[in-house]
Amino acid sequence: xxxxxxxxxxxxxxxxxxxxxxxxxxTIRTIFMSFFYVQAVTDSLGKxxxxxxDNYIKLFSSQMFVQSLKNIFNxxxxxxxxxxxxxxxxxxxxxxxxxxxGFFRAAIYLPNxxxxxxxxxxxxxxxxxxxxxxLHNVFDFLGWENMxxxxxxxxxxxxxxxxxxxxxxxxxxxxLIFMAGIxxxxxxxxxxxxxxxxxxxxxxxxxxxxxxxxxxxxxIVMWSVSSIVFFIWSMMFSTLDxxxxxxxxxxxxxxxxxxxxxxxxxxxxxxxGAGAAVGVIMTLxxxxxxxxxxxxxxxxxxxx
Amino acid sequence: MNILKNRFNKQTITxxxxxxxxxxxxxxxxxxxxxxxxxxxxxxxEIFTSTMLQTGFHFENYPKALFAHNIASYFLNSVIYTFxxxxxxxxxxxxCAYILARFSFKGNKFIQNxxxxxxGIPQIMIILPLFFMASTFSLTNSRFLIIILYICLNIxxxxxxxxxxxxxxxxxxEEAAAIDGCSPMRTFWIIIFPLAQPGIIxxxxxxxxxxxxxxxxxxxxxxxxxxxxxxxxxYSMIQSxxxxxxxxxxxxxxxxxxxxxxxxxxxxxxKIIAGVTGGALKG
Numbered sequence: 054x055x056x057x058x059x060x061x062x063x064x065x066x067x068x069x070x071x072x073x074x075x076x077x078x079x080t081i082r083t084i085f086m087s088f089f090y091v092q093a094v095t096d097s098l099g100k101x102x103x104x105x106x107d108n109y110i111k112l113f114s115s116q117m118f119v120q121s122l123k124n125i126f127n128x129x130x131x132x133x134x135x136x137x138x139x140x141x142x143x144x145x146x147x148x149x150x151x152x153x154x155g156f157f158r159a160a161i162y163l164p165n166x167x168x169x170x171x172x173x174x175x176x177x178x179x180x181x182x183x184x185x186x187x188l189h190n191v192f193d194f195l196g197w198e199n200m201x202x203x204x205x206x207x208x209x210x211x212x213x214x215x216x217x218x219x220x221x222x223x224x225x226x227x228x229l230i231f232m233a234g235i236x237x238x239x240x241x242x243x244x245x246x247x248x249x250x251x252x253x254x255x256x257x258x259x260x261x262x263x264x265x266x267x268x269x270x271x272x273i274v275m276w277s278v279s280s281i282v283f284f285i286w287s288m289m290f291s292t293l294d295x296x297x298x299x300x301x302x303x304x305x306x307x308x309x310x311x312x313x314x315x316x317x318x319x320x321x322x323x324x325x326g327a328g329a330a331v332g333v334i335m336t337l338x339x340x341x342x343x344x345x346x347x348x349x350x351x352x353x354x355x356x357x
Numbered sequence: 358m359n360i361l362k363n364r365f366n367k368q369t370i371t372x373x374x375x376x377x378x379x380x381x382x383x384x385x386x387x388x389x390x391x392x393x394x395x396x397x398x399x400x401x402x403e404i405f406t407s408t409m410l411q412t413g414f415h416f417e418n419y420p421k422a423l424f425a426h427n428i429a430s431y432f433l434n435s436v437i438y439t440f441x442x443x444x445x446x447x448x449x450x451x452x453c454a455y456i457l458a459r460f461s462f463k464g465n466k467f468i469q470n471x472x473x474x475x476x477g478i479p480q481i482m483i484i485l486p487l488f489f490m491a492s493t494f495s496l497t498n499s500r501f502l503i504i505i506l507y508i509c510l511n512i513x514x515x516x517x518x519x520x521x522x523x524x525x526x527x528x529x530x531e532e533a534a535a536i537d538g539c540s541p542m543r544t545f546w547i548i549i550f551p552l553a554q555p556g557i558i559x560x561x562x563x564x565x566x567x568x569x570x571x572x573x574x575x576x577x578x579x580x581x582x583x584x585x586x587x588x589x590x591x592y593s594m595i596q597s598x599x600x601x602x603x604x605x606x607x608x609x610x611x612x613x614x615x616x617x618x619x620x621x622x623x624x625x626x627x628k629i630i631a632g633v634t635g636g637a638l639k640g
Contacts, residue, residue, distance in 0.1 A: 057541040061456050064545075068453035068516060069468070071509040076475045079486035086485060094485050095492045143382070146375035159626040160383045166622045166629070168570040170588045171614045174595060174607070175389050179396070185407045187388065226633065233634035274477075281479045285572050288592070303481050303573075310485065311577060325485055332482040339477050 080336075086329035094310055094325040101326070108330040118331070121300040124212065128301070129280040132220045136276070139220075140227035145257065147228070148235045162229055164222035173289035176218035181205035206290065212298045215290045223279070227272055234268035235261060270350040277342040281335050306331040393615075397608040404604050415605065422609040426601075430583060431590030432613060437500060438575075438586055439568045442507035446564055447557060450512045454519035455545060455553075459528075469520070472513040480573055488577065503578050503586075507568050515560050518632075522556030523549070559632040562625055566618055587614045 087108055089101035112118045143161060147154050164172055180187045183204050192201035205214045238260065246256050284303040291299045295308045310328035397418055399409040423429040457465055487506065488497075496502040526549060534544040550557070575589045585593065591614050598607055622629065 056460060060541045060545075061460060061462070063542070064452035064456045065468070067449045068512050071449060071512050072471065072475070074490075075483060075487060075506070075509040076471075076478060076513070079483035079490075080478065082486040082489075083482050094488050097493075143378070146379060149372065149375060151372060151375055151379065155627075157379045157383060158630065159622075160386060162626070162630060162633075163386060163619075163622065166566050166570075166618045168572075168588050168591070168614050168618070170570075170572060170591050170595075171611045174591070174611050175393055178604070178607075179389065179392050184405060187392070190407070229630055229633050278477050278479070282481070282573075289595075303479075306481050307577075328481075329485050332479070332485070335479050336482045339479065343477065 083329045083332050086326050087333045089326045091325040091329070094328070096325070104326070108324070108327045109334070112327055112330055112334070117295070117297070117300060118302070118305055120297050121295075121302045121305045124299065125280060125283060125301050127212070128216055128219070128283055129277060132216050132223075132280070133273075133276050135217075136220045136223050136227055137272070140224045140231055143224065144228045144231035144235055145261070148232055158228065158232065162225035165225050167222075169222070169285040170289065172222055173218065173286055176214075176221075177206060177289060180218070181214055208296065208298050211290050211296070215286050215299055219283075219286045223276075227276075230268060230272055230275075231265070234265045238264050266350055270346055273346050273350070274343055277346075278339060281339055302331050302335055390615075393608050393611055397605065397612045399605055401602065401604045401606075404608075418605045418609040419613075421603070422606045422613065426594055426603070426606055426610060427582065428587070428590060428594070428610045428613050431585050431587045434500070434579075434584060434590075435569055435586040435588075438503055438507060439565050442504045442511070442568055443561055443564050445504065445508040446511050446515050447561060449508065450515035451519060451550060451553070451557060452545065453512075454516045455523045455549060457516065458520045458523035469517075472516050475513045476517070484573075484577065491578065497578065498580055498584060500584060503575065503584070506574055506578065507571070510574070511564050511567065515564065518560045518563070519553065519556055521635075522553045526552050559628055562621065562629060563632060565621070566629075569618055 086101070088103060088105060090104045090107070091101050147158060151157070179185075183189055183202075183206075186205070188203075188205060189201050192198075192203075204210060242260050242264075243256055246260060251259070282303055283301045284307070287295075287299045287301045287304045295304050306328045309331070310325050395409050396404050398414045398416065400412065400415055403409050403411055423432075457469055491497050491502055530548050530552065531541070531544050534548055535541070539547070569586075570588055571586070572588045572592070575586050576592070579585045579589055582590075582593075591610050594601075594607060594610055598604065
């Protein structure tokens with residue numbers, strides 16, 4: 054086929070320009086910015102003061118930021134274990150030949166197409182409501198007075214409540230991915246295993262898991278990338294100011310740069326450079342997770 | 358006959374726990390949605406006293422949410438943002454994906470890797486310079502800026518998604534068009550672009566859902582009430598609930614946010630699900 058240079062350039066350039074505009078230039082600028090004291094985001098380069106790694110040191114000595122890292126780790130780790138376990142269970146059930154597979158799959162994926170603000174409202178103002186909520190009514194009906202009286206969105210419980218509500222919605226996505234992975238495995242493997250007398254857990258352990266390595270690897274990366282930007286749910290569970298229980302790095306950064314003061318006692322910390330440093334730290338974490346996952350879960354070339 | 362029957366029974370029994378889990382999961386989701394719908398049709402007092410619908414259906418919650426709480430104008434903003442940026446994304450991403458899928462040239466793989474890599478960049482990494490640029494060019498608080506941002510931010514994923522669709526279209530179409538004297542650019546828009554429609558429609562639906570539900574960018578760049586899309590509008594409404602106290606109206610607003618993507622999902626869930634699994638397993 055004839056190569057038309059003009060066409061190639063006109064077709065690729067617009068996409069590259071938008072890419073440079075919103076990804077390349079901002080990434081570089083954020084990295085630089087994180088080493089400077091920047092009073093306001095809108096300050097031009099001339100007003101920046103170089104402070105070395107001072108922003109990073111201040112961040113890691115800020116209790117709120119360290120707490121936000123702990124929170125995001127707990128969401129990533131415990132939430133991840135929960136989501137992956139439930140999604141695996143559901144996808145194994147769904148691929149075992151149940152009737153209405155398509156319907157169940159679609160219903161389980163549904164929360165993923167709904168606005169997180171709407172989903173969080175349903176959870177906070179219905180499921181977790183202490184006056185007329187679903188949990189309250191169910192426990193009340195069962196006669197479990199103690200459980201019915203629990204304040205699910207109070208500071209002591211809000212982190213767990215938020216994580217559960219968030220994970221409920223995320224399960225659907227991983228069910229789709231895991232189901233597609235399981236369905237790619239030839240059925241004869243299972244037939245043969247059954248003939249040899251392998252029960253369902255052995256089949257899972259020796260056939261499903263080893264053949265889903267690549268799927269697991271990309272799922273862990275996806276889960277990490279989506280956990281890092283945990284934001285809406287935290288904003289919904291503590292509407293006014295970031296709270297110790299629910300704060301995440303993105304919320305911290307938002308409050309630091311765009312919101313009201315997060316640490317009124319220490320105005321020197323309040324600078325956009327520290328916000329940039331939060332961005333750099335989170336991006337580094339994504340890279341590190343990606344590296345670890347790639348090294349530990351090796352891709353074996355599988356051919357059926 | 359007997360053997361068949363036995364077998365059927367045995368299968369049903371071994372699958373019973375599975376069905377129970379699935380049904381519980383789906384029933385919970387259904388209860389969640391049904392309750393919100395019922396609450397949106399009750400009065401605030403009824404919601405708080407668990408006596409929903411006792412005084413009949415209160416459809417007036419909807420006009421109240423739409424007009425008194427501004428949800429209608431947020432809805433219109435969401436429609437404008439999703440449609441205009443949805444079209445813009447396809448017009449820029451499709452030609453680029455076509456070139457990357459069709460021609461091998463130096464830097465092709467590098468560009469593809471750049472696009473894929475950017476999917477891992479969290480928004481907090483780029484938001485501050487974006488805000489700086491917007492204020493330098495005095496673009497803050499304009500619909501135009503929000504649309505441009507949505508276009509730019511969604512191009513990498515769209516290009517990545519469309520690559521495989523253009524790769525499957527045989528090159529003979531272009532050759533035939535060239536013999537007939539059709540210029541390569543015209544050939545793309547008239548012949549190739551329509552052929553890639555299944556992929557383009559799927560990714561357009563994805564972009565629709567993503568932009569309709571987008572929160573962070575809108576929260577930062579749609580500062581004034583008349584620029585807010587639904588997600589941020591609903592958020593600000595919830596924030597002011599402690600002063601307004603119109604809970605029934607709030608649940609009506611939740612339904613207004615919920616319905617468009619829900620309807621699209623009901624009709625297109627097969628396409629959406631196929632798109633999710635196709636896109637994720639490729640990489």
